[in-house]
Amino acid sequence: MDLIDLGNTTADEARRGAFLDQLCQQLELDFASYATQHPVTGAVQGYANYPEEWKRYYAAQGLQRIDPTLWRSVRSIAPVDWERFSDDAGFAAVFDNSREFGIPAQGLTVPVRGPMGDCGLLSVTRACNREEWRKLKRRIVGNLQTAAVHFHDSVMRSETVTLLMKMPAISVREREILQWVAAGKSQQDVGDILSISHRTVEVHLRSVREKLGALTTPQAVGRAVRLGLISPT
Amino acid sequence: MDLIDLGNTTADEARRGAFLDQLCQQLELDFASYATQHPVTGAVQGYANYPEEWKRYYAAQGLQRIDPTLWRSVRSIAPVDWERFSDDAGFAAVFDNSREFGIPAQGLTVPVRGPMGDCGLLSVTRACNREEWRKLKRRIVGNLQTAAVHFHDSVMRSETVTLLMKMPAISVREREILQWVAAGKSQQDVGDILSISHRTVEVHLRSVREKLGALTTPQAVGRAVRLGLISPT
DNA sequence: GGCCGGCTACGGGATTCCCCCAATAGACTT
DNA sequence: AAGTCTATTGGGGGAATCCCGTAGCCGGCC
Known part of the structure; x- marks a missing residue:
């Protein structure tokens, strides 16, 4: 700190x-x-x-x-x-x-x-x-x-x-994907749901991790929930 | 009672x-x-x-x-x-x-x-x-x-x-480990921090996932944050 | 004493995630 | 019109996670 x-x-x-x-x-x-x-x-x-x-x-x-x-x-x-x-x-x-x-x-x-x-x-x-x-x-x-x-x-x-302190500009796609991940879906699942490659899903996750200053996906989900960007199901 | x-x-x-x-x-x-x-x-x-x-x-x-x-x-x-x-x-x-x-x-x-x-x-x-x-x-x-x-x-x-009263009975150890995971630490990191095997960390994570009804660790973190069990750092 | 749940520890194997790379299309700025 | 930025789409490989087990120890409860 x-x-x-x-x-x-x-x-x-x-x-x-x-x-x-x-x-x-x-x-x-x-x-x-x-x-x-x-x-x-x-x-x-x-x-x-x-x-x-x-x-x-x-x-x-x-x-x-x-x-x-x-x-x-x-x-x-x-x-x-x-x-x-x-x-x-x-x-x-x-x-x-x-x-x-x-x-x-x-x-x-x-x-x-x-x-x-x-x-x-x-x-x-x-x-x-x-x-x-x-x-x-x-x-x-x-x-x-x-x-x-x-x-x-x-x-x-x-x-x-x-x-x-600018609010991270999370794109619609990133938020969408993070929401699915927070809902317990794997990257492959999200790819199937959105009809995109699981590689692409991973890129968006990487991007959203960086924007939220998170080292891991669980941390990113935690912060996104805390910031009200997504709501866990 | x-x-x-x-x-x-x-x-x-x-x-x-x-x-x-x-x-x-x-x-x-x-x-x-x-x-x-x-x-x-x-x-x-x-x-x-x-x-x-x-x-x-x-x-x-x-x-x-x-x-x-x-x-x-x-x-x-x-x-x-x-x-x-x-x-x-x-x-x-x-x-x-x-x-x-x-x-x-x-x-x-x-x-x-x-x-x-x-x-x-x-x-x-x-x-x-x-x-x-x-x-x-x-x-x-x-x-x-x-x-x-x-x-x-x-x-x-x-x-x-x-x-x-409705909250799942998360043990102290489980909450502790989930808190570290939500802080961006890997299982190996948490094991080193708590001086236990990363295998053990994984067992606790498995347990807390089950108690929170989560399929994945990110989902468990999201729910725990929303429940106020942990606070993302 | 017997039973159950929590904490600890270990391993193998399948799956998944994460990080390097590259590339295209569209929107925006200059 | 050219450059810039972002969103989007991929591959390969190494690391990490996850699931399947096993097992000992301790404390509380019937």
Whole structure:
């Protein structure tokens, strides 16, 4: 899982950084960050207004691999208070040292998903006592939800990312063949069904594997099902 | 002996209907509805506090097949104002007659998704002039987002419970191996990873294929992904 | 104790898949 | 009009999968 800091080149970066800053200012927060994972390649990309030292440390240590605010939130529907990670070893590993960088271990992550299996995580932090935090959280969770949706929508629409995350252009034939394979047919079967050579079937499968970034046909089927391209019978 | 309290589901339904009523009351709305397509069975289930006549008419005409507030919203990340459907033929077909039932054609649909590809749609309507509607919308969109998340979460939790009871009894080892196969590993790879013979891997795969009623490994992976047993990487 | 299911391991042989190669027709761009 | 891209169609050969067995060990259940 690679960590790509989008943002040193495009003009979008400044706008999105400003958005995070504005979010913090308006909702009385310390820091805000956004991360998304490519549904095909699995690469993680993000924006954050954390101090540069913390970003560098985080990336250098590869903390995204153990950070529960990422891998646990990505499995959640609802916003997740980091309080839930208090007895998580990974959380301790990430946030025990974060105080030295001025990063509080009190925060909230809002997951937001698109129709293609894409998932974005908007996280915010605030150093204050727990009672204040709960009141603040209750007050701003709706705004955060809206902000997360807007941010994720913006990132998904952005050219930079659409280049990186463009939905694989699966041809009709490829989808058709993958559908039959997912239905339990062999390549020879599919060839007979479609009245084409099983060699041709294999070429299409090879093509669709490549487009989905899959090493094997089972992996391609799994991803295609996940992306809603096909539905298993 | 299975402990399945069927009365629980009806209690859930009553509770969810009450939730929609409460939502309308608190946010100054006329009607609210929720719909989701079960990612496994594909069955559509919904809750709404529309008048019974409208529900019956809607179901009798099969309007869910052309209703853009459903099939277009499931492709959206952000909440969708029905204003966007004003020049949609399907929208006109659905909502031209809705006025006779007291259903305004002014509304908003909030999509919400879970990590398994599940998607829920929370829709609300309000009859008022456009300026009022815009102000109301801006004020409540955060609450609607939060409400949609909670509603969807509740439905998915109860669904997964009932789903687990129908789920084939896949052993831990089988699930583990199928997960690696879905990650693009060959049988030999999996054997090396788990420090077992590739022959053994094949035995487990054979077993899991049989349990899932799949003829081939790709089909088994597709079904397992759809059942949420594994998640493709 | 006997029985059953799960995990482990092995082999032979038939089938299937996967990767190298090439080629044509049509759509699209320049 | 020429080039480019994609979808489509093939072959051959090596690798992998799949199906047919066998068999020991362990833990739970009647």
